[in-house]
Amino acid sequence: MAHAELDRLQACLNFALDTLRNEMNNSQLPPLSQQSLVEHPLDDSTKYLPSTGVFEARRLSLACLGELKNLIQSPLDKCMDERFAIYGVACTDTLIKTGIIDYLSDVPNASQGVPAAELASKFELDSKKLVPILRCCAASGWVRETRDSSFALNRCSRTFIEGNAGRRLNFSMPGHMSVIETIPHWVAESDWKLSRSPEQTAFQIAFNTPLLAFSWIVENPDVLVPIADHLQVFGDMSTPSIVADYPWQQLQTPVIVDCGGGQGGLISSILDAHPSFRAIVQDMENVVALTSSIMEERRPRDIESGVLKVEAHDFFQPQPRIGNEYSFILRHIMHDWPDKEATTILGNVARALGPKSKILIIDMVAVPNVDSTATTSVKSLMLDSRAKGPDYRIPSHFGSASRIVSGSSMHMLTMINGCERSLREWEKLVKGCGLRITNVYPLRAHTSIIECALDTRALM
Ligand SMILES: C[S@@+](CC[C@H](N)C(=O)[O-])C[C@H]1O[C@@H](n2cnc3c(N)ncnc32)[C@H](O)[C@@H]1O
Incomplete structure (x- = not known):
């Protein structure tokens, strides 16, 4: 039986991954590894500019993976996945706040991992709480569980070490979750539901302030410096x-x-x-x-x-x-x-x-999430334009790979009525x-x- 959408996405993913491998070889980039403790050049876009081929092949691979997930995951699992995603943020924040990330980066034989019990005793924490937190991070690919209940940093989590870009790229400020919680009320019920003023947003409701978000930040020196740092990385x-x-x-x-x-x-x-x-x-x-x-x-x-x-x-x-x-x-x-x-x-x-x-x-540039197709960037990857292959089209908004754009739009909307x-x-x-x-x-x-x-x- 033909499984048209599944077959198309599988073919597109294979094509994208093959291209990524070739383009990485052309750029003499080392293989990507989740077992490695060493940062890969592709991990930090503030320092390394990939070739157009690597950039496009990576974006297409991620778009295919997202579309495949949307196709095959059950709606109920999708609900749970989405609802639970918020814990991921809290878990990585916890590893940073406790000092566990910096500690794991410094231990001898870092790749072997450290038992959660040892981390708990070192930082005076409860190992019963630490294990689920570390496992939540492991499920998102942030740490590795090397043996039952022992954990090590991996390549990706190095970005959270003090001074590194991911540590500084921190969208949340104290109280930010309450802004997010306020969105349905702001949009559906509040007196400001039809207002487009930058001073009448979920931010003002949640923070109980009349101030514009920028003015509030300037008046709160504790958040001014981290936010300036965050904006610097976002720009870089x-x-x-x-x-x-x-x-x-x-x-x-x-x-x-x-x-x-x-x-x-x-x-x-x-x-x-x-x-x-x-x-x-x-x-x-x-x-x-x-x-x-x-x-x-x-x-x-x-x-x-x-x-x-x-x-x-x-x-x-x-x-x-x-x-x-x-x-x-x-x-x-x-x-x-x-x-x-x-x-x-x-x-x-x-x-x-x-x-x-x-x-x-x-x-x-936000692309409307209609079902048009992204042939242009895929075409730029087709080094041999005569190659007649399967149908490599994917939505022009790059499916779930566009979540960074739609997420940023939501962030601007809730903070300042931007988009x-x-x-x-x-x-x-x-x-x-x-x-x-x-x-x-x-x-x-x-x-x-x-x-x-x-x-x-x-x-x-
Ligand atoms: C999101 S940041 C972007 C910073 C910089 N353009 C970059 O790309 O890294 C917004 C900038 O606009 C500045 N800004 C906000 N209101 C302003 C105003 N009324 N006049 C001039 N600059 C303003 C902020 O201080 C901040 O530096």
Whole structure:
């Protein structure tokens, strides 16, 4: 009997995995291993930029796996899986908070693992609680149970060691779970259920505050530093691809202005790769104080010579850098804001543009979850385009591999009534500011570069 969908996904997965293996060999990457304790280059996208082939084959493999799971898992198991997923977050948080992750990374013979009883006595914890927590982490691939009730770190959990990227990439702040719990009430019953104001979200209800999420964070120094650190890692995940995959040499303006540029990590990487540019990092007053001290330490000569400037600017006010000298970057800014505020921010930059200027919006492009197919990225993997193979199509939103985009959209929605926009939504927003999209550059990351310029056609 033909099992059309199963056969198609199986063929697609085989194709994707074969391609991944070949592309990894071409890039001279070592094999992936869950038994290994050593970080793999592909584990940290802030440091290693995979070839397009590796990136696409990995994404396609994950999309096929997700689609296969959706196809064969029973709805009841899916319910349990989803409801229980939340414990995974609490379990990895527990391993970090107790110090168990750092301890396991330091023990002699780390690959043999440590009995839970020993961990319990070392950290004055209850082993009856620790074993299920560690097993929950093992089920998600975060640790390895080496013998009954003994556990070791694996390659993946190294990201949670102090100082490493996964440890810093921490979406949750104290009370964040209560924001998530509030969503059904906010959306279905609350007085704000039809409000699109950034000050009337699940965040304000759960935190019982009238403050905008950004203002609340700034007023709470305990969360400000971890969140700034989190945003830095989140940004760094796309920086290598932004630097490599955008044709910077074609920019006709000598100065790049990074609006809401945070700690200046992106502009630093662009200047390193393209030293002919000058750059300006703009952010809120209290943020630029930190950015200035970081840049003075890391790039003293650029600051002294004026190649790099750091300045306070509120992007809700008119942009002071006007004309053909300047192009602008807005990375992870627009998704923070609802359409009304996003239009104000983009409009302020648009009004400062000269005919040669560009605005580079760097954000996710959400693909509607309709049943269209992703043939283009699959085609780019078909090295021999004459090869007539099985049907390799998968949904264009990459199935469950799009959960990072849909999850990010939910995060923005609940915190500030923002969202990840589809290309149609980007086009509408950009057009409303007197701009046009001149190109969209897909990145080897979750985001794309939406390049915009003045829509001179509108003036004709
Ligand atoms: C999500 S972070 C992105 C940071 C940086 N663009 C990056 O990609 O790493 C948003 C940034 O917008 C800044 N921001 C928020 N409101 C602002 C405002 N009214 N004017 C200027 N910057 C603002 C925040 O301080 C923060 O640095």
